[in-house]
Amino acid sequence: MKKLFQPIDNAPLIIFRIFFGFLLAAETFGAILTGWVKENFIKPEFTFSHIGMEWLQPLPGNGMYFYFATMGILGILVMIGYKYRLTLSAFTILWTLTYWMQKTSYNNHYYMLILVCLIMIFLPANRYASVDVKQNPEIKSWSMPQWCSWVMILQIAIVYLFATLSKFYPDWLDGTFTKNLLANKSPFPFVQDIFNQKWFYLFIAYSGIAFDLLIVPLLLWKKTRTFAFIASLIFHLFNAVTLQIGIFPFFALSFAVFFYPPEKIRSIFFKKKAVLDFDNLPSDKNKSILLYFFLPYFILQILLPIRHWFIKGDVLWTEEGHRLSWRMMLRxxxxxxxxxxxxxxxxxxxxxxxxxxxxxxxxxxxxxxxxxxxxxxxxxxxxxxxxxxxxxxxxxxxxxxxxxxxxxxxxxxxxxxxxxxxxxxxxxxxxxxxxxxx
Structure with missing residues (x-):
C-alpha cells in the first residue's frame, strides 16, 4: 500500500494525456470525414439506442456534425491541457451520450473510451506540459503517486484477460472464425493465398490467445518488455491494416508508456524535464479516491464481463451479456x-x-x-x-x-x-x- 503512494516521475501520464487527446480528436473528426456520422446519425429515421435510452435520439438536421466537431475540439483541448478536467468531463458526457444513442455500429473501443475518460478525469494529467500550467504555474508538478500508473495497467489487463477467456470456444480453437475473418481481406492475390492457408489462420487464432494472455505480464517484466512492445506493435498494426478497426490498435499501444520506467519515458519525450530525487519526496497519503472511486470501479469491471456466466444459455448464441464484456472480434x-x-x-x-x-x-x-x-x-x-x-x-x-x-x-x-x-x-x-x- 505504501508503494502505491510513492511519488514517481509523471512523464508517462503526461505523454498519455497528449496521445489520448489526439486520439479523441482523431476519432471524432474522423467520424465526420469518413461518413460514419452521416450513416449512423443523419441518414437513419431513428437510431437503436441502448434499451432504456430510446428517448435519446440524434440532433435534427446536421446537428450531429456540430456535436462531433465539438467533441473533436474538446479532444484537442485535452491534448494541450486546457481546462483539462472541464474539457475532459464535457467530452466524457458527450461521448457517453453518443455511445448510448446508437449501437448499430457498436465497437468495444467506444466503451473503452468512456472508461479511460472516467479514469483520466481523476488523474493529475495536466500538471506538466499543459496550458493549465502556463496559466497557473502553482499547479506544476514533476511527480505523481505510483497508483496513477497502476490503475491504467489494471484497466488494460482486465481488457486483455477477458479477451483471452472469450476465445476458448470451438470455432476459435479450430480456426473457423479466423478463416472467415481473413477471407477476402487482402487486395493482393499472393497475400490472400497465405491468408487462406490452414496453418496461417490457425497461427492467427492461437497467436491471438497467446498475445492477449501474455502481453501484460511480458510488458511488466523488464527482461521481456522491449520484445513484448515490438510484438504488440506488430500485432496491433496488423489488425489496423487488415481489420480496419479505427483507433483501437493505436489506443491500445499508447498504454505501453505506463509499463516502462518513468525515467525512460521522460528521457524520450521530455528531455528538458527536471530530474528529481523522487525517493525523498513525501508520499501522497490521500487514499479516498482509491477507496471510494477506483475500488468500486474495478469490482464492477470484473463483474460485468462475467455476468453472462450466470445467464441461461450460451452468450455466443443469445447475445445476452455480450456487451461490456470484452468479447472482441470473436464471431x-x-x-x-x-x-x-x-x-x-x-x-x-x-x-x-x-x-x-x-x-x-x-x-x-x-x-x-x-x-x-x-x-x-x-x-x-x-x-x-x-x-x-x-x-x-x-x-x-x-x-x-x-x-x-x-x-x-x-x-x-x-x-x-x-x-x-x-x-x-x-x-x-x-x-x-x-x-x-x-
Missing part, C-alpha cells in the same frame, strides 16, 4: 427476420415494409440481434397504436454463427409486442441453441 452473425403483424381486433395480418424504415446496417442488425428485434417490435407497436390499432407482433428469425447452419432464434409463437426485456437474466422468447426448431 460473425448473420440471419433473417420476418415480422408478422396481426390486428388484435380483426385478426387480420397487416403488411409492413420493414426495409423502408431502416438503413442497410439497421436492417442487418434487426436480422440477428435479439435486442434490436425486440426494440423494433416495440416501435412497430407504437406506430400502429398512434393509428388507433392494437397489434400483436411475431418474429420468424433464423440465425447463423460463423457461417454455420441457420437455426431458429426467436420463438415465433411469442407476441413480442407484449413481451418484456429482461436486463439481468435470460429472455425465454430467445430460443437456446440446442432447442428444437418449432
Amino acid at each position: 460473425s452473425r448473420s440471419g433473417y427476420t420476418v415480422f408478422k403483424i396481426v390486428d388484435k381486433q380483426s385478426g387480420q395480418e397487416i403488411r409492413y415494409n420493414v426495409r423502408s424504415k431502416l438503413t442497410e446496417k439497421q436492417f442487418n442488425m434487426v436480422s440477428d440481434k435479439p435486442d434490436a428485434i425486440w426494440q423494433f417490435a416495440q416501435r412497430i407497436k407504437k406506430e400502429f397504436a398512434s393509428q388507433g390499432k392494437d397489434v400483436s407482433i411475431f418474429a420468424d428469425t433464423h440465425v447463423s454463427i460463423n457461417g454455420k447452419k441457420l437455426k431458429q432464434f426467436i420463438d415465433p409463437k411469442v407476441d413480442l409486442a407484449s413481451a418484456d426485456w429482461n436486463y439481468f437474466s435470460h429472455n425465454d422468447w430467445i430460443l437456446l441453441y440446442d432447442d428444437k426448431e418449432k
Whole structure:
C-alpha cells in the first residue's frame, strides 16, 4: 500500500494525456470525414439506442456534425491541457451520450473510451506540459503517486484477460472464425493465398490467445518488455491494416508508456524535464479516491464481463451479456427476420415494409440481434397504436454463427409486442441453441 503512494516521475501520464487527446480528436473528426456520422446519425429515421435510452435520439438536421466537431475540439483541448478536467468531463458526457444513442455500429473501443475518460478525469494529467500550467504555474508538478500508473495497467489487463477467456470456444480453437475473418481481406492475390492457408489462420487464432494472455505480464517484466512492445506493435498494426478497426490498435499501444520506467519515458519525450530525487519526496497519503472511486470501479469491471456466466444459455448464441464484456472480434452473425403483424381486433395480418424504415446496417442488425428485434417490435407497436390499432407482433428469425447452419432464434409463437426485456437474466422468447426448431 505504501508503494502505491510513492511519488514517481509523471512523464508517462503526461505523454498519455497528449496521445489520448489526439486520439479523441482523431476519432471524432474522423467520424465526420469518413461518413460514419452521416450513416449512423443523419441518414437513419431513428437510431437503436441502448434499451432504456430510446428517448435519446440524434440532433435534427446536421446537428450531429456540430456535436462531433465539438467533441473533436474538446479532444484537442485535452491534448494541450486546457481546462483539462472541464474539457475532459464535457467530452466524457458527450461521448457517453453518443455511445448510448446508437449501437448499430457498436465497437468495444467506444466503451473503452468512456472508461479511460472516467479514469483520466481523476488523474493529475495536466500538471506538466499543459496550458493549465502556463496559466497557473502553482499547479506544476514533476511527480505523481505510483497508483496513477497502476490503475491504467489494471484497466488494460482486465481488457486483455477477458479477451483471452472469450476465445476458448470451438470455432476459435479450430480456426473457423479466423478463416472467415481473413477471407477476402487482402487486395493482393499472393497475400490472400497465405491468408487462406490452414496453418496461417490457425497461427492467427492461437497467436491471438497467446498475445492477449501474455502481453501484460511480458510488458511488466523488464527482461521481456522491449520484445513484448515490438510484438504488440506488430500485432496491433496488423489488425489496423487488415481489420480496419479505427483507433483501437493505436489506443491500445499508447498504454505501453505506463509499463516502462518513468525515467525512460521522460528521457524520450521530455528531455528538458527536471530530474528529481523522487525517493525523498513525501508520499501522497490521500487514499479516498482509491477507496471510494477506483475500488468500486474495478469490482464492477470484473463483474460485468462475467455476468453472462450466470445467464441461461450460451452468450455466443443469445447475445445476452455480450456487451461490456470484452468479447472482441470473436464471431460473425448473420440471419433473417420476418415480422408478422396481426390486428388484435380483426385478426387480420397487416403488411409492413420493414426495409423502408431502416438503413442497410439497421436492417442487418434487426436480422440477428435479439435486442434490436425486440426494440423494433416495440416501435412497430407504437406506430400502429398512434393509428388507433392494437397489434400483436411475431418474429420468424433464423440465425447463423460463423457461417454455420441457420437455426431458429426467436420463438415465433411469442407476441413480442407484449413481451418484456429482461436486463439481468435470460429472455425465454430467445430460443437456446440446442432447442428444437418449432
